[in-house]
Amino acid sequence: MIAVVAFLSLLLSCKTTPQQTLELKESIARGAGVYENFCMNCHMPNGEGITNAFPPLAKADYLMNKRRESIKAVKYGLSGEITVNGVTYNSSMAALGLSDHEVADVMNYVLNSWGNDDGKIVTPAEVSKIEP
Template sequence: MKHYLLGLITLISVQGLAQKQDKQIDDKSLAAGREIYLMNCQSCHMEQGEGLEGVYPPLAKSDYLMADKTRAIQQILKGVSGPITVNGLEYNAEMQGFSFSDQELADLLNYIRNSFGNKGGATTIDEVRKARSKP
């Protein structure tokens, strides 16, 4: 019985470790995402993701961004328009869509969802592909 329990505990901790490593985002992806952000997004959402109150919504600690990863990928591709509420403030403007590759989108999502105080975990190429093909 003791051996069985010990074996079980070892198994659980090995699995826990593997899962943790799975979720780790590599520095290369974050650096690539930051480049893409500075080139394409910073002009409106600002360097620290703070946006411009009432005009450009924040990405920093944005409840809206963090609530739905698939929606974020689709909005970056197709653009956003119409009223949205971000951290309790309404924005009603328009953002154009961008044509990024799956890899670029994964890097960008890794960066914006894990910078400016956000903690969103990793985004995989597979998740980007699924979001792209979803209507």
């Protein structure tokens, strides 16, 4: 039973926080679809990643502290060494072929899920300004 309770609490922790604007909420909802479609296979359903292979997104210091680099990674791909929550990853994520709109939506989803609580909306305009 402990396992069930722990699992349910995990699920509940995915709930969005009340102060999000409607615009952000809608973007997060679209972003969930993009995430399932393009990201979940490696970063896993709850953003936990796979240790030493695919970095986590849930409560990930890299994601939360390096907004620009994170958007850039989703837009253009990322390769080389990065450190996430103290673990070094030296691999590569190919460019996913997402539109600026989709990049913004999926960023909003990962920045505001699984205990992540950024709250500051990523807009397509912000994404469009990020150069390779």
